[in-house]
Amino acid sequence: MTERVQLLGISNAIVDVLAHVDEALLARIDAPRGSMTLIDEHKAREVYGLMGPATEVSGGSVANTVANFASLGGRAAYIGRVKADQLGDIFVHDMRSLGVDVRLPPAADGLPTARSYILITPDGQRTMQTYLGACTQLAVSNITPETVGDPEILLVEGYLWDLPEGPALIEKAMAIAHDRGARIALSLSDSMCVDRHRAEFTRAVEGHVDIVFADDDEVMSLFETADFAAVERKAAELGKLFVMTRSEKGSVIVEGEVHIRQEAIQVPRVVDSTGAGDAYTAGFLHGLANGKALDACARFATECATAVIQQVGARIEKGRFSP
Amino acid sequence: MTERVQLLGISNAIVDVLAHVDEALLARIDAPRGSMTLIDEHKAREVYGLMGPATEVSGGSVANTVANFASLGGRAAYIGRVKADQLGDIFVHDMRSLGVDVRLPPAADGLPTARSYILITPDGQRTMQTYLGACTQLAVSNITPETVGDPEILLVEGYLWDLPEGPALIEKAMAIAHDRGARIALSLSDSMCVDRHRAEFTRAVEGHVDIVFADDDEVMSLFETADFAAVERKAAELGKLFVMTRSEKGSVIVEGEVHIRQEAIQVPRVVDSTGAGDAYTAGFLHGLANGKALDACARFATECATAVIQQVGARIEKGRFSP
Numbered sequence: 001m002t003e004r005v006q007l008l009g010i011s012n013a014i015v016d017v018l019a020h021v022d023e024a025l026l027a028r029i030d031a032p033r034g035s036m037t038l039i040d041e042h043k044a045r046e047v048y049g050l051m052g053p054a055t056e057v058s059g060g061s062v063a064n065t066v067a068n069f070a071s072l073g074g075r076a077a078y079i080g081r082v083k084a085d086q087l088g089d090i091f092v093h094d095m096r097s098l099g100v101d102v103r104l105p106p107a108a109d110g111l112p113t114a115r116s117y118i119l120i121t122p123d124g125q126r127t128m129q130t131y132l133g134a135c136t137q138l139a140v141s142n143i144t145p146e147t148v149g150d151p152e153i154l155l156v157e158g159y160l161w162d163l164p165e166g167p168a169l170i171e172k173a174m175a176i177a178h179d180r181g182a183r184i185a186l187s188l189s190d191s192m193c194v195d196r197h198r199a200e201f202t203r204a205v206e207g208h209v210d211i212v213f214a215d216d217d218e219v220m221s222l223f224e225t226a227d228f229a230a231v232e233r234k235a236a237e238l239g240k241l242f243v244m245t246r247s248e249k250g251s252v253i254v255e256g257e258v259h260i261r262q263e264a265i266q267v268p269r270v271v272d273s274t275g276a277g278d279a280y281t282a283g284f285l286h287g288l289a290n291g292k293a294l295d296a297c298a299r300f301a302t303e304c305a306t307a308v309i310q311q312v313g314a315r316i317e318k319g320r321f322s323p
Numbered sequence: 324m325t326e327r328v329q330l331l332g333i334s335n336a337i338v339d340v341l342a343h344v345d346e347a348l349l350a351r352i353d354a355p356r357g358s359m360t361l362i363d364e365h366k367a368r369e370v371y372g373l374m375g376p377a378t379e380v381s382g383g384s385v386a387n388t389v390a391n392f393a394s395l396g397g398r399a400a401y402i403g404r405v406k407a408d409q410l411g412d413i414f415v416h417d418m419r420s421l422g423v424d425v426r427l428p429p430a431a432d433g434l435p436t437a438r439s440y441i442l443i444t445p446d447g448q449r450t451m452q453t454y455l456g457a458c459t460q461l462a463v464s465n466i467t468p469e470t471v472g473d474p475e476i477l478l479v480e481g482y483l484w485d486l487p488e489g490p491a492l493i494e495k496a497m498a499i500a501h502d503r504g505a506r507i508a509l510s511l512s513d514s515m516c517v518d519r520h521r522a523e524f525t526r527a528v529e530g531h532v533d534i535v536f537a538d539d540d541e542v543m544s545l546f547e548t549a550d551f552a553a554v555e556r557k558a559a560e561l562g563k564l565f566v567m568t569r570s571e572k573g574s575v576i577v578e579g580e581v582h583i584r585q586e587a588i589q590v591p592r593v594v595d596s597t598g599a600g601d602a603y604t605a606g607f608l609h610g611l612a613n614g615k616a617l618d619a620c621a622r623f624a625t626e627c628a629t630a631v632i633q634q635v636g637a638r639i640e641k642g643r644f645s646p
Contacts, residue, residue: 020640052641053390053417056379067376086409086435094376112409312635317343318375 005077005101006289007069008151008182010143010173011062012135012159013080014114015087016314019054021119026127033121036128036190038162044131047117056087057313058094059116062157062187064275064314068282068304070098071318074289077101079147079173081138087113088134098318103147110137118274126274132163140169148176152289153211155281158189158218161197174208183210183288187281191217198222211241211288213281219244228252232259243298245280251302253294262298265306275314280305282316328400328424329612330392331474331505333466333496334385335458335482336403337437338410339637342377344442349450356444359451359513361485367454370440379410380636381417382439385480385510387598387637391605391627393421394641397612400424402470402496404461410436411457421641426470433460441597449597455486463492471499475612476534478604481512481541484520497531506533506611510604514540521545534564534611536604542567551575555582566621568603574625576617585621588629598637603628605639 026033029047039047058067063080070076078095082088084106091113095102106113111133119127138160148154154177160166174184186201186209188194194201201222205212212219212235219242220226223234228246235242235254242254246264253260283304287297307320346356352370354360362370381390386403393399401418405411407429414436418425429436434456442450461483471477477500483489497507509524509532511517517524524545528535535542535558542565543549546557551569558565558577565577569587576583606627610620630643 048416051416052420053381053638054413055636056413058376090377090379093371093374097375313378315376 004150004152005075006152007066007074007155007285008077008079008148008153008177009062009066009155010079010160010170011066011157012060012114012132013063013082013091014060014116014130014135015091016057016059016116016118017048017051017054018057018118018120019051021051021121023121025050026119026121029129031119031127031129033127034125036130036192039129039131041131041133043129044115044117047129051117051119056090058091059314061159061189061278062155063095064278065155065187065282065285066100067095067098068279068316069286070100071316072282072286072304072321074286075099077103077149077151079103079142081134081142082106082113083110083134084108085112087115103149104142107134107137110134124272136163138163138165138169140165140172143169143172143176145176148173150180151177151182153183153185153285155185155187155285157187158193158197158201161200162193167200170204174204178208184208185211185213185285188212188214188218188222191221194218194221198224205238205240209240211243213243213245213277213284215245215247215277241294243281243284245277245305251280251298253298255294258294260295260298262295262302265302267306267310270309272312273309276305276309278314279308279316327473327475328398329475330389330397330478330608331400331402331471331476331500332385332389332478333402333483333493334389334480335383335437335455336386336405336414337383337439337453337458338414339380339382339439339441340371340374340377341380341441341443342374344374344444346444348373349442349444352452354442354450354452356450357448359453359515362452362454364454364456366452367438367440370452374440374442379413381414382637384482384512384601385478386418387601388478388510388604388608389423390418390421391602391639392609393423394639395605395609395627395644397609398422400426400472400474402426402465404457404465405429405436406433406457407431408435410438426472427465430457430460433457447595459486461486461488461492463488463495466492466495466499468499471496473503474500474505476506476508476608478508478510478608480510481516481520481524484523485516490523493527497527501531507531508534508536508608511535511537511541511545514544517541517544521547528561528563532563534566536566536600536607538568538570538600566604566607568600568628574603574621576621578617581617583618583621585618585625588625590629590633593632595635596632599628599632601637602631602639
């Protein structure tokens with residue numbers, strides 16, 4: 001369990017349930033278009049009952065990044081809680097089949113494996129209703145020197161702060177990894193999540209966090225500004241590595257005095273933008289773990305994101321980029 | 324439970340688990356390319372352990388036809404056994420969300436819901452390894468005047484004959500439906516299945532069966548000839564309605580003296596041929612149930628099959644054809 005890996009991800013372990021819906025359904029379940037809402041079991045049953053036929057596929061933001069990192073040839077490990085039910089088996093299978101070292105066995109009891117109902121409206125927009133189930137029972141006791149091991153990079157996601165023991169388990173994981181010389185990366189998850197936990201995220205970024213992954217909305221929410229130039233100044237002052245994705249505007253990397261602008265790659269058609277950020281993060285970390293310069297990391301990350309938006313689904317197929 | 328429906332399907336209720344694999348994997352699990360093999364739980368674990376990340380989606384041949392029939396606007400019902408587990412919930416949800424009247428509730432105990440590992444090699448060919456699980460426990464006692472109801476058409480699949488109580492439950496279902504004036508349709512499933520049960524299929528076709536759906540290989544296996552002209556003669560002699568699909572050669576309808584040839588529709592590229600036959604059957608039965616002439620049924624069936632081979636997945640999206 002303590003084999004040296006390049007990347008350890010800790011995050012919500014979720015199976016995505018994707019279906020095409022009409023706008024009327026969003027109104028009926030009171031879901032703002034493009035939002036990610038946490039729902040309880042009762043609401044989950046209601047939403048699923050109203051959805052059409054669906055497709056199930058392993059998901060979760062940082063889980064997608066870890067899977068992609070492994071598909072790119074990286075050595076990866078993962079901590080996330082699923083139950084020993086069929087969806088949990090699917091999640092763990094999909095990780096292990098990519099060579100990811102899954103550090104927690106599926107739990108014998110407790111809540112069922114999490115699922116995210118992803119409602120795709122005719123305009124291609126995705127609205128997520130997420131029932132966290134087993135994820136909410138991820139515990140401080142699951143984070144030990146054995147499960148954390150000795151990763152080169154630890155990646156956590158902002159969504160973890162929504163869990164009852166989330167803040168405490170992240171602190172413990174960061175402390176263990178930091179003591180062992182790992183770089184700590186934080187993905188800000190989404191702007192509503194940043195709104196919910198701005199103070200904690202700020203403390204984390206001023207503390208052990210070395211690398212922040214965020215999109216426009218998330219980083220503007222973090223710094224409470226609508227001005228991207230102000231974002232760049234504040235990021236530079238903090239001296240940490242900020243990796244900020246801006247969709248068709250490309251990405252911006254800021255680390256103190258260093259500012260790198262990476263153009264987006266033009267594509268004939270965006271097939272499905274899901275997972276673009278997660279794939280970008282995987283590519284960037286893969287570059288870092290292999291000692292590449294920041295501009296090379298950004299370029300490779302952009303190629304990974306570009307591949308993912310030209311396919312259906314959030315995960316890069318193994319062998320898509322030769323390791 | 325006895326609402327009048329146009330189509331009642333009885334079949335194996337299966338969740339498909341799709342993954343891209345290389346040819347070496349097929350050799351390793353000893354699976355002939357393009358075959359459908361029934362596997363036990365032990366082999367299922369082995370195959371799943373060797374497969375890469377997968378996507379889960381409701382499947383099953385006649386189940387696909389029933390789902391498509393409902394998507395086309397038809398009133399459909401379904402009998403198939405799943406367990407009350409997560410894959411069973413997925414299967415039933417996907418049917419009900421299309422308005423299909425699912426006549427058996429998921430079973431509280433017994434074997435888990437069936438799954439079919441669909442291994443897609445780089446040439447696009449699909450090799451299926453099917454663990455029947457709960458399907459094998461479909462029982463004669465599940466077939467009653469209440470569950471069969473009063474359908475206009477009963478559709479069963481050849482695969483049912485592989486189940487322990489299959490032959491007896493089919494006979495019972497056919498007898499009930501026949502007594503109520505339903506037309507009985509049989510889908511021959513696959514040529515290996517015809518090899519396994521030729522005598523029983525022949526008896527069924529000489530008995531209550533009014534309509535046979537088959538592809539080239541299946542109908543040639545049934546009549547034990549490699550000569551399609553001989554197939555047409557034998558089908559004509561039986562006086563039943565034979566609906567035979569021949570891929571790019573189109574389809575041939577034979578009913579006694581009536582012989583109809585329907586051309587295939589040329590498409591720029593076959594994206595995924597899975598479910599073409601099931602979609603054809605759905606379109607044909609939809610035409611029949613709505614009183615269309617045989618040539619119009621064949622034309623609409625061809626349009627449905629053509630739609631399915633130009634998308635990934637076996638099921639027609641609701642609203643694809645206006646009802």
